[in-house]
Amino acid sequence: MNIDAYFKLKEEVGEQVKIVAVSKKQPDEKIRTLIEAGHPDFGENYVQELVNRQEKFSSYPVNWHFIGHLQSNKVKFIVPFIHLIQSVDSLKLLMIINKEAEKINRVIDCLLQIHIAQEETKFGLNEEETIELLESQEFLSLKNIRITGLMGMASFTSQKEQVRKEFRMLRRFFEQIKKDYFAGKPEFKELSTGMSDDYQIAVEEGSTMIRIGTLIFGARNYQNH
Ligand SMILES: *Cc1c(COP(=O)(O)O)cnc(C)c1O
Numbered sequence: 001m002n003i004d005a006y007f008k009l010k011e012e013v014g015e016q017v018k019i020v021a022v023s024k025k026q027p028d029e030k031i032r033t034l035i036e037a038g039h040p041d042f043g044e045n046y047v048q049e050l051v052n053r054q055e056k057f058s059s060y061p062v063n064w065h066f067i068g069h070l071q072s073n074k075v076k077f078i079v080p081f082i083h084l085i086q087s088v089d090s091l092k093l094l095m096i097i098n099k100e101a102e103k104i105n106r107v108i109d110c111l112l113q114i115h116i117a118q119e120e121t122k123f124g125l126n127e128e129e130t131i132e133l134l135e136s137q138e139f140l141s142l143k144n145i146r147i148t149g150l151m152g153m154a155s156f157t158s159q160k161e162q163v164r165k166e167f168r169m170l171r172r173f174f175e176q177i178k179k180d181y182f183a184g185k186p187e188f189k190e191l192s193t194g195m196s197d198d199y200q201i202a203v204e205e206g207s208t209m210i211r212i213g214t215l216i217f218g219a220r221n222y223q224n225h
Pocket of ligand 1 (some may be wrong): 022024045067068153195196197211212213214215
């Protein structure tokens with residue numbers, strides 16, 4: 001745990017950029033330390049781990065973000081408390097979130113995850129699929145979700161220019177669909193890009209939300225879970 005790294009990061013990126021502390025596979029004590037230092041936003045990738053954490057820390061004012069691949073049959077477990085689902089990658093998933101949210105009278109904020117990396121393995125919609133989704137009748141009828149922006153993960157590479165190119169492309173796409181599909185909707189404002197290794201480039205390329213794990217908490221432990 002590196003609380004100094006957290007405060008340094010906070011100062012470096014400034015008030016305009018929200019830090020989401022990615023706590024997956026990190027011990028509870030580290031999360032508690034950061035919460036008690038006044039940090040509100042935490043991101044998790046696994047539904048079961050997130051649900052356990054939310055219960056454990058329910059007496060604290062935490063905004064939980066879901067940032068991993070979300071399976072349809074698990075949506076109902078997070079809808080009661082989730083602050084923002086950052087990883088929506090299909091109309092089908094969006095419709096299920098809407099349905100579960102409707103049952104409990106919530107409106108859930110979501111980001112569309114866009115595939116910008118070279119690796120095929122990463123999830124996300126391409127530009128064409130995103131536009132198709134936004135223009136579909138099904139999407140227009142959803143009342144219990146709200147799209148507040150886009151999320152993307154750059155290629156895992158040391159080639160900084162490649163990473164910059166991908167973030168820049170996403171920013172351009174963000175501006176385009178903001179104009180074409182979210183005119184008059186000020187809530188569409190978030191661009192969630194940047195992790196421990198590439199957040200500086202992301203911020204230079206217009207990120208409003210960075211998702212930081214190892215830089216704050218140290219290396220993850222995949223054994224003890
Ligand atoms: C794990 C993860 C992060 C954090 O990665 P670090 O390199 O530890 O900062 C950010 N975003 C997503 C989607 C992740 O899965």
